[in-house]
Amino acid sequence: MEPLIRTEKLEKVYKNDGVETTALHGVTFGIRRGEFVAIMGPSGSGKSTLMQILGCLDRPTSGEYFFEDKELHTYTDDELARIRNEKIGFVFQAFNLLPRISVIENVELPLVYRGVPPKERRERARRMIYLVGLGDREDYRASRLSGGQKQRAAIARALITTPEIIFADEPTGNLDSMSGGMVLELFQNLNEKGNTIVIVTHESYVAKAGKRVLHIVDGEIDKDEEVEERRVISREGFSK
Amino acid sequence: MRTLDSFRTALNGVTVHKMRSILTVLGIVIGITSIMTIMSVGQSAERLIVGELERFGPTNIFVLPGRQPTGPADSAGTLLNDSLKEDDYEDLQRKSNVPNAVRVIPYALGAVSVSYESGTYSATLIGSTEHIEKNFDLKTARGKFFDSFDVSEKNRVVLIGDKVREDLFGDSDPIGEKIKIKNNRFTVIGVLGPEGQGSFIDFNKTIVVPYTSAQGDVLGIRYFQRLVVEADSIGNIPNVVGDIKATLRENHNIDDPEKDDFFVQTQEDVANRLKTVTGILTVLLSSVAAISLVVGGVGIMNIMLVSVTERTREIGLRKSLGATNKNILFQFIFEALILTGAGGALGVVSGIALSAALAYIARVFAELNFPFVFSVDGLVIGLAVSFSIGLAFGIFPARKASKKSPVEALRYE
Numbered sequence: 181m182e183p184l185i186r187t188e189k190l191e192k193v194y195k196n197d198g199v200e201t202t203a204l205h206g207v208t209f210g211i212r213r214g215e216f217v218a219i220m221g222p223s224g225s226g227k228s229t230l231m232q233i234l235g236c237l238d239r240p241t242s243g244e245y246f247f248e249d250k251e252l253h254t255y256t257d258d259e260l261a262r263i264r265n266e267k268i269g270f271v272f273q274a275f276n277l278l279p280r281i282s283v284i285e286n287v288e289l290p291l292v293y294r295g296v297p298p299k300e301r302r303e304r305a306r307r308m309i310y311l312v313g314l315g316d317r318e319d320y321r322a323s324r325l326s327g328g329q330k331q332r333a334a335i336a337r338a339l340i341t342t343p344e345i346i347f348a349d350e351p352t353g354n355l356d357s358m359s360g361g362m363v364l365e366l367f368q369n370l371n372e373k374g375n376t377i378v379i380v381t382h383e384s385y386v387a388k389a390g391k392r393v394l395h396i397v398d399g400e401i402d403k404d405e406e407v408e409e410r411r412v413i414s415r416e417g418f419s420k
Numbered sequence: 421m422r423t424l425d426s427f428r429t430a431l432n433g434v435t436v437h438k439m440r441s442i443l444t445v446l447g448i449v450i451g452i453t454s455i456m457t458i459m460s461v462g463q464s465a466e467r468l469i470v471g472e473l474e475r476f477g478p479t480n481i482f483v484l485p486g487r488q489p490t491g492p493a494d495s496a497g498t499l500l501n502d503s504l505k506e507d508d509y510e511d512l513q514r515k516s517n518v519p520n521a522v523r524v525i526p527y528a529l530g531a532v533s534v535s536y537e538s539g540t541y542s543a544t545l546i547g548s549t550e551h552i553e554k555n556f557d558l559k560t561a562r563g564k565f566f567d568s569f570d571v572s573e574k575n576r577v578v579l580i581g582d583k584v585r586e587d588l589f590g591d592s593d594p595i596g597e598k599i600k601i602k603n604n605r606f607t608v609i610g611v612l613g614p615e616g617q618g619s620f621i622d623f624n625k626t627i628v629v630p631y632t633s634a635q636g637d638v639l640g641i642r643y644f645q646r647l648v649v650e651a652d653s654i655g656n657i658p659n660v661v662g663d664i665k666a667t668l669r670e671n672h673n674i675d676d677p678e679k680d681d682f683f684v685q686t687q688e689d690v691a692n693r694l695k696t697v698t699g700i701l702t703v704l705l706s707s708v709a710a711i712s713l714v715v716g717g718v719g720i721m722n723i724m725l726v727s728v729t730e731r732t733r734e735i736g737l738r739k740s741l742g743a744t745n746k747n748i749l750f751q752f753i754f755e756a757l758i759l760t761g762a763g764g765a766l767g768v769v770s771g772i773a774l775s776a777a778l779a780y781i782a783r784v785f786a787e788l789n790f791p792f793v794f795s796v797d798g799l800v801i802g803l804a805v806s807f808s809i810g811l812a813f814g815i816f817p818a819r820k821a822s823k824k825s826p827v828e829a830l831r832y833e
Contacts, residue, residue, distance in 0.1 A: 237740055238827040258744045264826075265742020276737045276830070280436050292425050293742035337741070 182249070183210030184344060184376055185234060190243035192229050192399075203229040205399040206243065211378065213344070216371040218387035218407075219380045221396035228349060230396065231380045235268055235347045236260040248344070265293050269338030273350035275330040277337075279323035283314060286322050287337045294341065301340075308336035312366060328359025335366055345376040352386055364389040421747045430754030433727075441759060444723045447716025448763030448809065449770065452802040454709030456771020457778070459798035462702030464779055467791050469694045477555070478687050479522075481660055483512070483647040483668070488683040502643035503672065503681040509647055511667050518649065518663040520656040525551045527646035528631045530639040534580075536588040536599045543584050544626045545601065547634025555648060558623065563595045563610030571630040578606040582614040583624040601627065604637050622787065657686055710805070716763070717809040724756055724817035735821050736829025749822035756814020757807060764806025768799055 189206040203226040211217055221227045232238040233245060236252060245252045247263065255263070264270075269290075277286045284305050291301035309318045312332040317325060325333060331351060338346050348367065352360030368389060371377050379390060387393045388407055395403035434441050485501035511517050512524045528547035533540055552558065553565045566577045578599065585594050594608045612623050635641055651660040661684050668682050669675075728735070735748055743751075775792060782790035 232827045235740070237830065238825070258746070261739065261742055261744040264740060270740050272830070276733070276740075278734060278737070281432065289738070290741045292429070293421050293738075293744075293747060295422050295425075297422075298425075341742075 182212075183246075184213045184215075184248060186210040186246040186249075187234075188244040188246075190230070190233060190240045190245060192226070192233065192238070193241045203399050204233075204240070207396075207399070207401055209394065209401055209404060211345070211376065213376055214371070214374055215392060216367070216377045216390040217379070218390035218393045219378060219396060220382065220384065220387040220393050221402075222382055225396045226399035227380045227382075227396045229399075231347050231349055231378065234378065235270060236264050261293075265290055266341060267344045269341065269343035269346040271331065271334050271338050271346065271348035271351045273353040275327075275334045275354070277322035277325075277330055277333055280321065282319050283322055283325065283333050284309060284318040286333060287318075287340055289337060290341045304340055305336070308340045309333070311339070312336045326359070327355050328362055331355060331359065331363050332366065335363070335370075339370070339375075345378060346370070348377065348379045350381055351379060352381075352383070360386075421743070421750075423750075426747065426750045427754055427758075430751050430758055433731075433751065433755050434758050437727075440723065441762075444720055445716075445759050445763030445766070447712060447719045448760050448806050449716075449767045451709055451713035451716050452764050452767025452806055453771045453774060454712060455706050455805070456768055456795060456798040456802050457774045458702055458705040458709060459801070460771065460775035460793055460795040461778055462698050462705075463793040463795050463797075464775070464791050466695055466698045467793055468789060469698070470691055471789070471791070473687050473691050473694075477650070479651040479654055479657065480555070480687055481649045481651060481657060481664065482685045482690070483508075483649060483664055484683055484685065485643070485645065486681060486683070488680075501681070502641070504644045504647055505642065508668055508671055509644065511671055512647060512649060512664060517667040518660055520652050520660045520663070522650045522652050523551050525549055525555050525648045525650070526631050526644045527552075527648065528634050528639055528641060528643075529645045530634075530641075532601050532627070532638065534584060534588065534599055534601050534627060536594075536597065539588045541584050541587045543581070544621070545634060545638065546621075546626055546628045547631035547639065548628065549631065552628060555650070556621075556623070558628075559613035560610040561613040562593070563608070565610055566630055571632055574632040575630060576604060576606045576633050577609045577629065579610040579612055579628040580608055581612050581622075581624040581626045583622075584627060585611050601629070602638050606633075657688075661686065713805060713809060717760075717813040720756060720759055720810070721813040721817060724752065724814060725820070727755075728752065728817045728821040731821075732824065732829045732832035735824050736826050736832065739824070739826035740830060745822040748824075749818050752818030752821045753811065753814050756818065757810040760806045760810030760814075761803075764803045767806065768802050771798065771802065 187210070188208050190204050190208070191202070191206055192204040194201045194203060207230060219227045219230060229238070233240050240253060243253070247267065252260065252263065284302065287308055288301040288305035291304065306318060309315060312335050314329060314332055314336065317329060322330065322333065351363055355363060364386065367377050367379065377390070379386065381387050388410060390407060391410060392404070392406055394401055483504065485503040509524060509526045512521065525548055530545050532543060532545045534543050535541070546552065549571050550565060550567050560579065561582065563579070565579065566575065570577050578601070580594065580599070588594070588599065589597070594611060597608050598605045599608055606629060612626070612628070614624065629638070631644070649660060649664055651657045664684055665677070665680070669677070669680070672681055674680060738748060772794065775795070779790050779792035782788045
């Protein structure tokens with residue numbers, strides 16, 4: 181099967197006060213549709229940088245990035261914004277919900293930038309909120325939700341555009357084990373329904389929720405392996 | 421992204437911090453209120469002036485003693501100058517001298533103390549002929565006006581203003597009563613109507629007597645402070661002005677017009693001069709108020725810049741969800757426009773309220789016939805200026821927001 185995303189010798193160099201730091205050293209790999217990949221590595225290994233480039237939030241210094249065979253490294257800012265809106269869903273460690281608006285308003289936000297009429301986006305947002313189990317919280321202000329609820333709302337927001345791929349950067353990092361388990365379980369369920377999911381984590385127990393693990397060390401892929409003993413997460417059974 | 425959604429997002433951004441938004445637009449509110457009030461009061465003043473002058477008739481030509489005034493001190497001097505005498509008045513009435521003059525009305529003016537029994541009143545005295553009645557469109561509420569016979573016979577008869585009547589006579593009938601004007605007894609033959617006001621004279625506080633009986637014993641003068649020549653048509657005003665000048669120069673033996681000891685003003689001259697003065701004042705004061713608008717605009721820019729910095733993560737998030745640079749740019753420009761637009765609208769409303777209050781105060785306390793004028797110019801300029809300020813001072817912060825890299829914005833702590 182053709183990969184959904186593919187990179188060729190991706191390199192990212194940060195310049196800070198004249199000092200150059202290389203975060204990625206010629207990373208080449210691919211992810212196929214329907215995969216559940218964990219990008220794993222210690223702090224400072226370049227995994228978040230990789231995810232930001234894959235998620236079109238940042239550009240590589242050199243190398244090539246193909247998304248559905250499109251050369252995204254040549255795209256303009258606005259073209260990348262459209263890709264983010266139509267093809268990609270993000271889940272962040274810090275949830276990144278707008279605290280002063282309601283859950284449903286947060287969830288429908290990507291559709292606002294797609295120009296979907298209010299009635300339609302409200303209906304779709306309501307379905308997503310129900311899917312992540314927050315049906316009774318849609319009118320709550322985002323700031324009133326618990327950490328786990330916030331992350332589920334963020335997942336609903338990531339799913340609302342029916343993206344080709346979901347990138348989750350340390351999605352359980354700010355959650356207790358119970359809430360973290362519920363979030364991982366949600367990802368596994370979504371993956372079983374065909375969604376492509378990429379999780380960035382430094383925790384091996386989180387990585388084992390996926391089917392494949394890319395180990396990143398010092399900006400390079402150290403190991404690319406299938407998960408042999410995949411941890412099937414259930415909200416009761418999740419533990420470190 | 422739909423424009424309406426852009427607007428809603430911006431509105432949300434503004435209403436989230438209500439107190440901050442209110443304080444931010446205060447400068448704009450004050451600026452627009454000032455401009456609106458100044459323009460409205462300026463137009464009211466102009467209308468008052470024009471109204472007063474119109475009441476005095478467009479064919480009236482004023483002949484004043486002394487040199488053409490160049491400032492307020494000179495204007496006051498015309499009241500004391502004695503260059504317009506009885507001869508001048510008589511000669512101007514001659515058809516051979518000023519063929520297009522319908523009539524000439526002399527005015528001898530002064531401030532006098534009027535008494536009746538134990539009461540006294542400080543009034544403005546106008547000594548004139550019976551033609552003053554038409555010249556000022558005066559109405560008698562009681563009694564009658566004096567006639568040419570009273571003028572030629574120097575009869576000591578007087579018409580009193582309504583306020584004079586009220587103060588000296590209360591509810592009793594003043595007709596036929598004798599009042600003392602500077603120790604000279606005058607018989608009250610009429611009371612002027614309460615509406616009496618025109619050309620900046622409040623006839624309520626005025627007494628009108630034949631000039632022949634006013635000049636000698638009462639005012640102690642033998643000259644006129646004003647001669648009003650009524651032309652037979654507006655078209656003939658220039659001819660009449662020329663004839664007046666020629667007659668008076670001959671009477672006063674003046675060869676060089678530079679040495680004129682009198683000057684002539686038409687209603688149009690007066691109106692134009694006053695309009696120019698109010699116009700200059702309005703522009704001048706509006707310019708001062710405009711400075712406060714610029715200060716208000718800088719205030720908005722500052723707060724917008726703070727807001728952009730504070731909301732860096734929000735900008736990053738919106739971009740990660742698909743917002744383009746243009747979406748973010750419009751969001752923040754709309755926020756600035758909403759702030760300045762709301763400030764402008766508030767300023768317009770409070771400007772209207774303030775100018776209405778000032779007009780009311782002028783009418784009630786200063787007893788001026790000062791109309792409230794809703795300044796359409798002020799409204800248009802006020803709103804246009806506030807939106808322009810929103811745009812001018814909102815663009816920089818908005819551009820700054822739109823240029824943020826999504827990944828750096830998301831990383832911002």
